[in-house]
Amino acid sequence: MKINDLKPAPGSKKKAKRIGRGLGSGHGRYATKGLKGQKSRSGGAKGAGFEGGQMPLQRRVPKRGFSNAPFKKEYAIVNLEDLNKIIDEVDIITPETLLQKGIVKDLKDGLKILGNGEIKKSITVKTNAISKSALQKIQSVGGKVEVI
Template sequence: MKLNEIPMPRGARRKIKRVGRGSGSGHGKTSGRGNKGLKSRSGGRVQPGFEGGQMPLIRRIPKRGFNSITDNYLQIVNIESLQKSFKKGDTVTPQEMQAKRLIKHTDVRVKILGKGKISKTLTVHAHCFSKSAVTEIESAGGSITVIKKLVSSNKKVQDVKSSS
């Protein structure tokens, strides 16, 4: 006997009750939906969070926080990551960091932090540096360049590099 030859037990497939087929069927006229209202209509369903006209929980709970209009968002890179990812004498820019998957976006500011040690001579271009990162990079013989963000007259953001 094979799996496809096993007979199904009696009552395994229950017949679907057809509704709305006359009053003698027991589910005629309104098909068990009652009279009028949202749930009687075709496609009618109660939206998620609806509590029958009571103020929903999502609206009873107070709002929290706000969206800052200032550009305070930074991507953090530690100097130990620069030590691992770049060779001696390399120039480190946000584009290079994105290529090495140290940061996700080049249009968000980058801050270099001083976690770890660095022994390679690197020229690092970033928007912000911590004091410990500056001392570590310069003690290894490297140099830093601060990238300043300027807003032009046509409201488009441009990156202008200035050496320090």
């Protein structure tokens, strides 16, 4: 078999419907649009939700409340057990040091430390947010927490 012998599978290629190209084409005259009416005109297709001029459902239904989603803060999460991996290398743990050491891939809107696991030694932590349990565990071993 050579490359010039290749051809598409039967039925996989379909010719485009060429409308409005004369009566002999079978798609002339009204160009498959039927007679008069909105759908036969140019630009006659109306968008989703259009109900023929009737007030659409989306506008009829009452709206309540609001969404605060655009202002939501998404923190990079780190547990205390993750801090133990770099606790011997650094004295002060900041979001930037965690980023450099590869503990956090992306800081997003800041860093939040959660209390899963135990902390081994006294450290100073600078973070954007911290859970109560993490704060207690760090302070119980003599560490300090600074919310930035």
